[in-house]
Amino acid sequence: MAVKARITVYPRPEILDPQGKAITGALGRLGFGQVTDVRAGKSFEIELSKKGRNVEKVLAQMCEQLLANTLIEDYSVELLDGGAKK
């Protein structure tokens, strides 16, 4: 059974996020003064050909090996067809 997942990767909270800061400033200049903070990250929608029992573990391995730099980034894994898990 095919399964779809979303992986979100953000800079760790203690890491500076210059892209987010730039967007915060740009939104302010565009008139969106109510914006106090922006974090800029990446999102990946992944389709797998079958749903194994360990699909969340497999997705976490993809993050560790390729999608996230865990020194400076946190990731979260979310199964899109029901069920959500870190």
Added chain:
Amino acid sequence: MAVKARITVYPRPEILDPQGKAITGALGRLGFGQVTDVRAGKSFEIELSKKGRNVEKVLAQMCEQLLANTLIEDYSVELLDGGAKK
């Protein structure tokens, strides 16, 4: 009242996504042969100082004006403290 939202921006389905294709190939070479497709997008976590009645409309305006290139990208807006809406 402060409010937090997540904006996700993906290339439109009819647009080529070379970054996603490259990741699909790289995951395959790393042994994740069950991956059939990857779409690579952006994610923004936005904090607003107050929750107006039109917060979703305001967030959509931010996407139209700055965060997404609507010629080639789709966006979705999600309020993080309860409630979700396109």
